[in-house]
Amino acid sequence: MAEHEWDHPDPFVTPFNVTDADIDDFGHVNNAVYVRWINDGAWAHSKSLGLDFDSYRRLDAGVVVIRHEIDYISSAMPGETALVATWVSSNDRRLRLSRRFQIRDEASGRTLARARTGFAIIKLSTGRACRMPQEFADGYPIMWPCD
Numbered sequence: 001m002a003e004h005e006w007d008h009p010d011p012f013v014t015p016f017n018v019t020d021a022d023i024d025d026f027g028h029v030n031n032a033v034y035v036r037w038i039n040d041g042a043w044a045h046s047k048s049l050g051l052d053f054d055s056y057r058r059l060d061a062g063v064v065v066i067r068h069e070i071d072y073i074s075s076a077m078p079g080e081t082a083l084v085a086t087w088v089s090s091n092d093r094r095l096r097l098s099r100r101f102q103i104r105d106e107a108s109g110r111t112l113a114r115a116r117t118g119f120a121i122i123k124l125s126t127g128r129a130c131r132m133p134q135e136f137a138d139g140y141p142i143m144w145p146c147d
Contacts, residue, residue, distance in 0.1 A: 005109055007102045008144040011085030012045040015106065018080045028075035029082075034113055035068060038101050041084035042117065051139050059133045060124050063097065063140075067118040074105075074112050081106040087144035089116070093137040095129060096120055098147050116147070 016037050024030035046052065046063070056062045076082050083104045091097040101115040123130040 005104070006085055007114070008087055008100070008146075010143065011087055011102070012041075012048060012143075013083050013085045014041040014044045016040070016082045016084060018076055018078055018082060020078065022076075023078055026075075028077055031070070031072060033076075034070060034072070034103065034115070037082060037084045037103065038068070038070075038086075038115055038117060039065075041086050041101065042099055045086050045088075046140075049139050051135070055135065056124060059135060061130060061133045061136065062122050062124050063119045063136065064122050065117055066096075066120045068115065069117075070113055070115040072113050074110050076103075076105065076112050082112060088140050088142050089144050090147040091137065091140050091142055092132075094132055097132075097136075097140050100144055100146060 018029055022029045022033045083106050085102045087100050089098050089100045096119060098116060098118045102111060103113040104111050120129055121132045121136065122128060
């Protein structure tokens with residue numbers, strides 16, 4: 001998909017094939033599946049940045065969701081491939097960061113959804129909020145400063 005077709009240049013993109021298990025009684029992808037795709041797309045991007053769960057364990061810190069906002073625009077249908085694009089949109093280098101997402105159908109290019117997710121940093125050993133490790137401050141660069 002051409003760069004200009006995304007809401008912002010240079011996203012990290014993860015493809016997801018729509019499976020029968022994703023389809024609800026309305027005959028399209030269930031809204032909860034979009035949340036899974038967003039989560040999995042964010043993890044794929046984190047891993048590509050060198051911040052996998054082994055890194056989280058080593059740092060005793062993790063990034064957890066505190067808020068999802070999703071605008072559903074068009075239904076994903078059986079047999080389609082959804083492309084989940086993500087950009088880190090803010091990183092205060094202390095406690096929080098956020099991402100933007102755009103989900104498109106690969107074949108038609110139509111936008112299926114847009115989302116924003118806010119994250120907080122926690123200490124894995126306690127589950128409590130903590131200051132962001134320097135590896136997160138540096139490792140999650142802002143790609144689209146729009147938050």
